[in-house]
Amino acid sequence: MGQLESIKAIRASIMDVKCVVDRPEDIEKNMRYIDDGLMLIIDGKIEWVGKWEEGKDKVPPGVRIRSYPGKIVMPGFIDTHVHYPQSEMVGAYGEQLLEWLDNYVFPTEARYSDKDYSKEMSKFFVNQLLRNGTTTALVFGTVHPESVDSLFEVAEGYHMRLIAGKVMMDRNAPDYLVDTPESSYEQTKALIEKWHGRGRLMYAITPRFAPTSSPEQLALAGKLKEEYPDTYVHTHLCENKNEIQWVKELYPDRASYLDVYHHYGLTGCKSVFAHSIHLEDSEWDCLYKTDSAVAFCPTSNLYLGSGLFKLQEAWKRKVKVGVGTDIGAGTTFNILQTLNEAYKVMQLQNYKLSAFEAFYHATLGGAKSLSLDHLVGNFEVGKEADFVVVDPCATALQQLRFDNSKDLADELFVLITLGDDRSIYRTYVDGRLVYTRN
Incomplete structure (x- = not known):
């Protein structure tokens, strides 16, 4: 049981930027968005990230899958x-x-x-x-x-x-x-x-x-x-x-x-x-x-x-x-x-x-500015599992605007312009759940 407790499986939409960039126009090209994704974490480190259908058999028997439908998992x-x-x-x-x-x-x-x-x-x-x-x-x-x-x-x-x-x-x-x-x-x-x-x-x-x-x-x-x-x-x-x-x-x-x-x-x-x-x-x-x-x-x-x-x-x-x-x-x-x-x-x-650039500065770009991009900032395998589960429809207005969004860029931009602490559904640090929205 002790080994299973060190493993976490997260199912949700998953978003990050795959690598550090030198130009803002390169951010969207390096965005990763998985509509139905799976992230496996072992001992606080990212073990695997990909599509649910491709990874579900990687989840060891007995490990509870933490499922967050309608939510987006992004780097802390x-x-x-x-x-x-x-x-x-x-x-x-x-x-x-x-x-x-x-x-x-x-x-x-x-x-x-x-x-x-x-x-x-x-x-x-x-x-x-x-x-x-x-x-x-x-x-x-x-x-x-x-x-x-x-x-x-x-x-x-x-x-x-x-x-x-x-x-x-x-x-x-x-x-x-x-x-x-x-x-x-x-x-x-x-x-x-x-x-x-x-x-x-x-x-x-x-x-x-x-x-x-x-x-x-x-x-x-x-x-x-x-x-x-x-x-x-x-x-x-x-x-x-x-x-x-x-x-x-x-x-x-x-x-x-x-x-x-x-x-x-x-x-x-x-x-x-x-x-x-x-x-x-x-x-x-x-x-x-x-x-x-x-x-x-x-x-x-x-x-x-x-x-x-x-x-x-x-x-x-x-x-x-x-x-x-x-x-x-x-x-x-x-x-x-x-x-x-x-x-x-x-x-x-x-x-x-753009919303993509804004999220880059708040995640991988911020990590790069602190010389920590080898440890945090995206979901590269081996990095530390600090992440947030975001609710893009935390309020009635967000839900209304989300329903009228045209694409991912629009959905993320609405999250920036209308989001606040109510949009933070869960926060994980070092693979551990440390905050739950009531």
Whole structure:
């Protein structure tokens, strides 16, 4: 019986993108959609995917077939930029980036020095991810090590592939919320030693953004990256024009905002720069040459009035892109709703974001941006079994619109424009059922 318990058989419509692409027009060509499909999972890994009729005899006797008629199984969504301590101040009114940090974010994050409080909010945060079909996330903690310990403890309980880090911030913030270059180095080092590579958890060296880190702190962040080259770097870049001007005043010897990070060794294939809206040509070039990635955060960018991300330019420059909810400037944990806003951002730039491209950025494209496409993002045999069962007719309006859809592209586009957490029917992490819609 023990061996059978490690095997799962999922029957439903199945959709993924078979491989990473270099051009948006290649996504649809590489879409896989199986109307009546079967996925076999053994010990949390994809064992076989194909048509039900071709695979039903592969299901071992005694294994229960989990059947989801009318539902679509797709890879778990990947959130490439989110702040878990800001969950409780989503929807703060009326400010742009710098004022919003001072008035709302910093006072909220002060509470996370309390381990019990951090644990309570970590549970809330992870449950929200799973409720919304997000199975992998790149997450900001606070300046307090307790915030990271708590989050990793909760994520470990679900066997999640989660990346997170302690904020490094030693200036231009309230006294109650700053560390020092030395303390941030020592605390980050200890957290890396404790958590990076433990199960499916990974660590991100996390300077908040250049204005709140001194040159000494960024130098030590770079030293950490040298000492632990397999870790990630997670920070903000070119979100707000006032922010960019501030960086130029603080770092007059550097050629650009991104050059600050590059100078201290913080660019690279596991470096993710959130927002990246107002980039100079030299910054696009640096992102490409260093194989760095950016996180497109449409709900946040609209909410704070920051600007419109240039997705077309990212494709042209061959810069990796993932999608981020950016809770709490972003206003939803739900990737479907985030893609809805992404579509509108691109409409304002005369670019039609197709449903196929949108889902690519939220799954395999997001995995590629995190250098995880060898592990998650589609249903290639041997990959980790993180997936979501989506209900395309979760509401009466969705059902009505679905009934009038012409083809798969139309059905998926309706899911983006009308979907929300009610569309998430089941969430599986590491082959385990972790969320069930009531």
